[in-house]
Amino acid sequence: MKNVLITGGAGFIGSQLVSSFLAETDWKVCVLDDFNNSYSPVLKYHNLAPFTKDPRLSLFGGDISSEAVVEGLFEHRKFHCIIHLADKRYPEDARNGRTFEAINIQGTLNLLNAARKSNVESFIFGSSAEVYGTKNTSPLSETLPIEENESPFALTKSIGESLCHSYTQLHKMRCVCLRFFNVYGPRQDPHTLLFGLARAIENGTPISLRCDSDSQFDYVFVSDIVDGIKASIDYDRTSFEIFNLGSGSCVSIRLIIEHLESIMKRPAKFTKALFPAEKRTTLFAQIEKARTMLGFEPKVSIEDGIRSFVDWFQTDRMWEKYQDFPDDPREKATVSGSSK
Ligand SMILES: NC(=O)c1ccc[n+]([C@@H]2O[C@H](COP(=O)([O-])OP(=O)(O)OC[C@H]3O[C@@H](n4cnc5c(N)ncnc54)[C@H](O)[C@@H]3O)[C@@H](O)[C@H]2O)c1
Structure with a gap:
């Protein structure tokens, strides 16, 4: 063994x-x-x-x-x-x-x-x-x-x-x-952007994005x-x-919020409209090397992945009891009106 x-x-x-x-x-x-x-x-x-x-x-x-x-x-x-x-x-x-x-x-x-x-x-x-x-x-x-x-x-x-x-x-x-x-999914660090967005949508608290909502990242x-x-x-x-x-593709923060709204059946609120900012980021991986040499093939779509995250977020509420969200430099989005 x-x-x-x-x-x-x-x-x-x-x-x-x-x-x-x-x-x-x-x-x-x-x-x-x-x-x-x-x-x-x-x-x-x-x-x-x-x-x-x-x-x-x-x-x-x-x-x-x-x-x-x-x-x-x-x-x-x-x-x-x-x-x-x-x-x-x-x-x-x-x-x-x-x-x-x-x-x-x-x-x-x-x-x-x-x-x-x-x-x-x-x-x-x-x-x-x-x-x-x-x-x-x-x-x-x-x-x-x-x-x-x-x-x-x-x-x-x-x-x-x-x-x-x-x-x-x-x-x-x-x-x-x-x-x-x-990387995202069940059990992820509660200080991350996706977690913060889900908490805000659940609590109806306004989201204040620090990055351009049309910025795209590889989730x-x-x-x-x-x-x-x-x-x-x-x-x-x-x-x-x-x-x-990585997934080899990119998804905008705006689309992630839309998926969360549709899966959680609640609208997101914002402190200000989602205007594009001066600096838009687009980051994603070239995964051909892992594909050919490791047989790596990402299978989970962003929608299915967010659904799986939300299922866990809504059922395993342990994170709620042990959340401690000081003003954290990690968050790319902050949520006004803490849920604590
Ligand atoms: N999650 C992501 O999106 C992401 C992206 C890029 C890279 N990574 C890398 O993947 C790895 C795992 O990330 P994760 O998201 O699971 O993070 P995580 O914080 O959930 O897990 C890291 C674990 O390491 C433990 N740890 C930290 N310092 C330690 C030490 N000195 N001795 C023993 N244990 C220690 C922590 O207690 C924690 O349980 C990390 O190396 C991280 O940099 C993660």
């Missing part, structure tokens, strides 16, 4: 991956997560609650930036594969790169070292489309240059990719870096990302590869 380690396995993508491994394979799954308060740790425990009785799941609370924690975990365990999703994404202070360094760089190094020492067959690194920065134009392809990243998060993700590359050159290791675009449903991650585990034609995982 194979054994997979998922760092950040209590989070949104990680917990969906845990669920998929337990349902569709006979693999053992080990989760390492520090249950930090990027959003409520209760929600992270809740994500894994349906699986905790499964004897194939082991759950470890610990910080990847601690070498002792990572080495301790590897002491008596042999992993076939590591899927590294734990990271620091949102800063206490956007200009302070130091908060990212320990987790995104030192944490990744700790895992790469442990993987090397115990001959792990494949290392999957959860990277981000943010490494493309703001200057490249869509469709964003893996061949584009990665340079001048203003965000410490994107910079540390890009360094993480370089570390993976260097480990494959220096040691006999296989690494795949996956650049995720906007990819979480089950498609889970399929892409699983497909990359067996990829062995080269020792190192980077793949975009």
Whole structure:
């Protein structure tokens, strides 16, 4: 029986991956997560609650930036594969790169070292489309240059990719870096735009968009990302590869709001009309490489994906009890009149 380690396995993508491994394979799954308060740790425990009785799941609370924690975990365990999703994404202070360094760089190094020492067959690194920065134009392809990243998060993700590359050159290791675009679906971080829009529409509170509603982004449903991650585990034609995982198309914020209104059967209210702003963004992935080399094929349409998110949002109300929405720099849209 194979054994997979998922760092950040209590989070949104990680917990969906845990669920998929337990349902569709006979693999053992080990989760390492520090249950930090990027959003409520209760929600992270809740994500894994349906699986905790499964004897194939082991759950470890610990910080990847601690070498002792990572080495301790590897002491008596042999992993076939590591899927590294734990990271620091949102800063206490956007200009302070130091908060990212320990987790995104030192944490990744700790895992790469442990993987090397115990001959792990494949290392999957959860990277981000943010490494493309703001200057490249869509469709964003893996061949584009990665340079001048203003965000410490994107910079540390890009360094993480370089570390993976260097480990494959220096040691006999296989690494795949996956650049995720906007992943959405049940259990997603309550601070995200889609979540904020759904809350506002449900509560009838006005939405104030900080971005142009005609800006378009690549939204990819979480089950498609889970399929892409699983497909990359067996990829062995080269020792190192980077793949975009997105839907390969883009959807405007305006259309997302219209889908939410129609599925939730409630109108959205706005603090001001949705006029186009000066700066319109269009971002989406070129996914031909993942298509041909991994057999990756996004299956969930934006409408079906939003419906699935709304089903979960309306039935699993745990997020409501543990929501804490301070003035958060992450939100691209704010909702006036908090629902708290
Ligand atoms: N969700 C998206 O749209 C998106 C887009 C691009 C990239 N990604 C990447 O995918 C990965 C997973 O994202 P997600 O949306 O599931 O995020 P998430 O915040 O829901 O999950 C991340 C998990 O990592 C854990 N974690 C954070 N720091 C840790 C540490 N030091 N030690 C151990 N565990 C730690 C958190 O507690 C959390 O449970 C991340 O690497 C993220 O950058 C996600």
